[in-house]
Amino acid sequence: MTQEPVIQVRNLHKTYNGIDVLKGVNFEVDKGQVKAVLGPSGSGKSTMLRLMALLEPADAGELILKGRRVGAREERGRTVHLPERQLAVQRREVGMVFQRFNLFPHLTAARNVMLGLTSVQGVSHHEARERSLAMLERVGLAERAEHYPSELSGGQQQRVAIARALVMNPSVMLFDEPTSALDPELVGEVLDVMESLAESGMTMIVVTHEVRFARRVADEVTLFDGGVIVEQAAPEEFFTSPQHERTRRFLSHVH
């Protein structure tokens, strides 16, 4: 029996100002699988993640979450985007971590992590606090729960952002270059947290330039270029014997 992907996009299209940014992308991730997405700047990686996280509507194509179409439905042959209220419910299934951590500066680490639980999920303050502290402990920040973002390093702030996404208990975690904004010496602590998350069985899509991380942690590596997927393969194959000239050229620049 083939298992059903946790999240899947089919024939995804997106255009900005008349420019085709996604040109029919098919992509999926199975339960417990980690997919790394590589590709040059401007190739559409972030756009795909934002569409998967239901932060923006696609122009065409389908987004399927645990076997169910989300974000839009077909009505008499036309695609109808769902109202915001329904999107908000579907969005909870997808955790997203951005390059910029976007923490609220006036809230402590614990408060930042709690916010989604209390304001979106209606969880009690007490339970939200317990769960948030447990999640901060999981990312190695139990001692920093009462610190404000300005009192934390970039690596610590990004780990708070990861805890904030995880505490909502998502079915899949999307990471958009989570270490690109960090000083080099802080990259490792964030990658370590992500690796342990992968080992715990989390389903993950990671857009990254960290080739060594992709090679070590991902089950499959995907190359994006010009709004299409160029190549997709197991890491060993992807890095040692890529099938496409475009992949070889890309790898020659990042190695």
Ligand code: ADP
């Ligand atoms: P990547 O993450 O691979 O660097 P992006 O998905 O961010 O690529 O961007 C792909 C292309 O889409 C780029 O040319 C970018 O300028 C354009 N783009 C992305 N978001 C927007 C937007 N909100 N409005 C207009 N153009 C956008």
Ligand code: MG
């Ligand atoms: Mg990007």
